[in-house]
Amino acid sequence: MLKLAIQRSELEKKISVAAQAVGSKTVDPILQCLLFKVEDNSLNIYSTDMQTFVVSKLNVPEVEGSGQFAVDAKLLEEIVKNVDNDQIILNYDNGKLNIKSGKSSFNIATYSEPEKFPSIELENTGIKFEIETSILQEMIDRVIFCASTESAMRALNGVYWELKDNYLRLVASDGYRLALVEQKITVNSDIDFILSLKSMKELENLIKETDEPVLTINFDHKKLAVNAGDVTVIMRVVEEVFPDYKRVLPKAFKSRIVFNKDQFLESLKRTMIIAKRGTDKVQLKALDDTLELSSQSPEYGEVIEEIPIEKEGEDITINFNPRFLNEAVKKIEEEEVVFNFVDELSPMQINSKNVGEYLYIVLPVRA
Amino acid sequence: MLKLAIQRSELEKKISVAAQAVGSKTVDPILQCLLFKVEDNSLNIYSTDMQTFVVSKLNVPEVEGSGQFAVDAKLLEEIVKNVDNDQIILNYDNGKLNIKSGKSSFNIATYSEPEKFPSIELENTGIKFEIETSILQEMIDRVIFCASTESAMRALNGVYWELKDNYLRLVASDGYRLALVEQKITVNSDIDFILSLKSMKELENLIKETDEPVLTINFDHKKLAVNAGDVTVIMRVVEEVFPDYKRVLPKAFKSRIVFNKDQFLESLKRTMIIAKRGTDKVQLKALDDTLELSSQSPEYGEVIEEIPIEKEGEDITINFNPRFLNEAVKKIEEEEVVFNFVDELSPMQINSKNVGEYLYIVLPVRA
Numbered sequence: 001m002l003k004l005a006i007q008r009s010e011l012e013k014k015i016s017v018a019a020q021a022v023g024s025k026t027v028d029p030i031l032q033c034l035l036f037k038v039e040d041n042s043l044n045i046y047s048t049d050m051q052t053f054v055v056s057k058l059n060v061p062e063v064e065g066s067g068q069f070a071v072d073a074k075l076l077e078e079i080v081k082n083v084d085n086d087q088i089i090l091n092y093d094n095g096k097l098n099i100k101s102g103k104s105s106f107n108i109a110t111y112s113e114p115e116k117f118p119s120i121e122l123e124n125t126g127i128k129f130e131i132e133t134s135i136l137q138e139m140i141d142r143v144i145f146c147a148s149t150e151s152a153m154r155a156l157n158g159v160y161w162e163l164k165d166n167y168l169r170l171v172a173s174d175g176y177r178l179a180l181v182e183q184k185i186t187v188n189s190d191i192d193f194i195l196s197l198k199s200m201k202e203l204e205n206l207i208k209e210t211d212e213p214v215l216t217i218n219f220d221h222k223k224l225a226v227n228a229g230d231v232t233v234i235m236r237v238v239e240e241v242f243p244d245y246k247r248v249l250p251k252a253f254k255s256r257i258v259f260n261k262d263q264f265l266e267s268l269k270r271t272m273i274i275a276k277r278g279t280d281k282v283q284l285k286a287l288d289d290t291l292e293l294s295s296q297s298p299e300y301g302e303v304i305e306e307i308p309i310e311k312e313g314e315d316i317t318i319n320f321n322p323r324f325l326n327e328a329v330k331k332i333e334e335e336e337v338v339f340n341f342v343d344e345l346s347p348m349q350i351n352s353k354n355v356g357e358y359l360y361i362v363l364p365v366r367a
Numbered sequence: 368m369l370k371l372a373i374q375r376s377e378l379e380k381k382i383s384v385a386a387q388a389v390g391s392k393t394v395d396p397i398l399q400c401l402l403f404k405v406e407d408n409s410l411n412i413y414s415t416d417m418q419t420f421v422v423s424k425l426n427v428p429e430v431e432g433s434g435q436f437a438v439d440a441k442l443l444e445e446i447v448k449n450v451d452n453d454q455i456i457l458n459y460d461n462g463k464l465n466i467k468s469g470k471s472s473f474n475i476a477t478y479s480e481p482e483k484f485p486s487i488e489l490e491n492t493g494i495k496f497e498i499e500t501s502i503l504q505e506m507i508d509r510v511i512f513c514a515s516t517e518s519a520m521r522a523l524n525g526v527y528w529e530l531k532d533n534y535l536r537l538v539a540s541d542g543y544r545l546a547l548v549e550q551k552i553t554v555n556s557d558i559d560f561i562l563s564l565k566s567m568k569e570l571e572n573l574i575k576e577t578d579e580p581v582l583t584i585n586f587d588h589k590k591l592a593v594n595a596g597d598v599t600v601i602m603r604v605v606e607e608v609f610p611d612y613k614r615v616l617p618k619a620f621k622s623r624i625v626f627n628k629d630q631f632l633e634s635l636k637r638t639m640i641i642a643k644r645g646t647d648k649v650q651l652k653a654l655d656d657t658l659e660l661s662s663q664s665p666e667y668g669e670v671i672e673e674i675p676i677e678k679e680g681e682d683i684t685i686n687f688n689p690r691f692l693n694e695a696v697k698k699i700e701e702e703e704v705v706f707n708f709v710d711e712l713s714p715m716q717i718n719s720k721n722v723g724e725y726l727y728i729v730l731p732v733r734a
Contacts, residue, residue: 075667082637108667301473
């Protein structure tokens with residue numbers, strides 16, 4: 001028998017982080033569950049898809065009894081979101097969970113063997129560092145969209161973390177483009193690892209829900225544990241080697257153009273109207289003080305756009321997948337964007353005018 | 368050669384109504400087009416899917432040349448929405464359409480035989496009436512969601528219009544529920560017809576885009592023409608007989624409950640959490656001053672909700688598809704909703720407390 005009186009908003013917040021780690025179509029039904037467990041006088045909620053593990057300590061004003069139960073995560077999440085009373089009373093007895101809130105009463109089946117819920121431990125020999133929550137959030141946001149969602153190379157279906165010389169660097173690439181962001185931190189070892197996209201999204205979710213200004217991170221060479229106050233997310237790293245991204249970074253440029261971000265994005269949006277009905281290519285032609293953007297569709301026709309630029313170096317004509325330009329340029333926070341060209345077949349570098357801690361590399365396509 | 372200088376917002380508005388009538392996956396590519404045609408010193412835009420025809424007169428400050436051209440509707444709509452200059456210049460010459468606006472220039476292919484664009488005429492012998500635009504909008508909104516989208520009975524895949532004794536009545540039903548709304552108007556004949564769901568949606572779209580306070584409607588027994596200033600939509604009626612809806616309307620009730628709309632909808636939402644994982648049924652139990660809502664799922668469990676009611680007549684226990692209750696009760700504008708019961712197997716009537724010009728009938732399901 002276990003009876004808990006919990007604040008609705010507190011439970012909703014914790015479930016929201018925990019439910020993210022639940023397997024969506026797993027073979028094992030226990031991985032669809034949240035485990036509620038009373039231990040050391042506090043209540044913890046566990047969830048896992050066997051790659052990511054989430055543990056949340058819950059503030060429970062009233063606990064009667066002891067023990068544990070496992071209940072379908074999505075169902076509980078939906079109930080907790082929709083009841084209209086501030087307090088929720090969970091009453092577990094004999095395999096059944098009763099959930100009461102206001103005039104609502106749910107009697108819910110639970111998993112028959114909660115003691116089989118998988119657990120994980122971090123080894124004690126690891127590396128430890130801290131990072132501001134808002135900074136890590138921004139770093140992830142700047143790179144995650146470049147990770148592949150379907151590459152045959154598993155290393156690309158995630159984000160590469162490199163800690164070196166007191167810098168944290170995140171790199172993501174799908175083989176056609178690459179995003180890189182770096183930030184000074186304090187760490188006593190040089191290490192690197194890959195986190196899967198799913199782990200990265202769980203991390204984003206943790207950051208979104210937490211009020212903690214600083215995250216504490218532990219790495220034991222197999223797993224990364226990110227702690228935000230009473231919630232800890234433990235992620236297995238992807239056992240793959242990330243390609244040597246430094247080889248892709250251009251060393252010298254033939255020309256460089258600077259332009260207004262919004263003007264470019266507006267013009268690009270219009271070229272995409274034709275591009276998506278045709279070859280899915282946009283041609284950039286940098287001539288003196290003008291950038292011409294154009295696209296063709298054999299069936300529908302063509303479009304030509306012009307925006308003013310400042311140019312250094314030679315004229316250039318080069319073709320790109322317009323979606324890659326759109327997604328990268330959108331992430332530049334400053335008003336002015338810089339394109340750095342090597343030649344029409346080599347990767348182009350995109351950065352803000354005040355070359356910051358982040359940049360994008362995009363491979364051209366053939367004309 | 369035909370050259371037109373048009374205000375962007377005016378063109379966007381007219382295209383938005385016209386493009387709705389374009390066939391989505393038609394065999395004939397000309398039905399994917401908008402026809403632009405200069406006639407009697409004005410420019411008209413035509414579109415059709417052979418069931419609905421739209422004609423819009425366009426305010427064009429500058430016209431040079433004459434003639435007509437047909438251009439892909441979706442492509443033009445997207446271009447006109449996205450250019451950033453107030454003025455758009457259309458320049459048609461030798462089968463090619465150039466669209467210029469600001470620094471954007473599109474060269475677009477047109478349909479090779481614009482003279483083959485289908486046209487339709489209304490017969491002169493028809494019935495004519497007027498209705499306030501906002502009133503018709505509300506009437507359509509109150510019934511359209513009850514129309515079937517997939518009935519084998521074609522008559523149900525639309526909305527029934529009945530003009531009788533100076534009333535306009537709209538009725539929609541999918542065989543499991545029925546919506547009825549009526550409004551006093553002035554009309555000199557008793558007529559009835561069915562408009563397809565697609566025609567009804569085109570009509571909704573016309574109403575949304577027009578500023579005209581009153582619509583003029585003409586009916587020639589085969590087609591309905593709705594005129595809103597410079598836009599006319601002509602719709603072929605569905606050549607089917609609508610079932611006799613009056614036979615479904617209950618005549619006498621055994622009991623009647625009155626309750627707060629939002630309380631009911633909130634409780635119903637929570638029973639649906641279980642219902643959708645189970646039998647997709649909600650049981651209503653009206654007992655004295657309480658309505659109990661409950662649902663079961665063999666796999667997940669059950670839920671019981673309670674809301675206060677005022678009841679006249681006998682207690683009743685009756686089962687419904689919760690989605691049908693949800694959609695109907697949402698449309699009641701007043702705070703208090705009335706359910707009128709005949710018995711647990713007969714259709715229930717839903718209306719507002721001040722029985723208004725609209726009501727819903729929902730068939731129960733078996734326990």
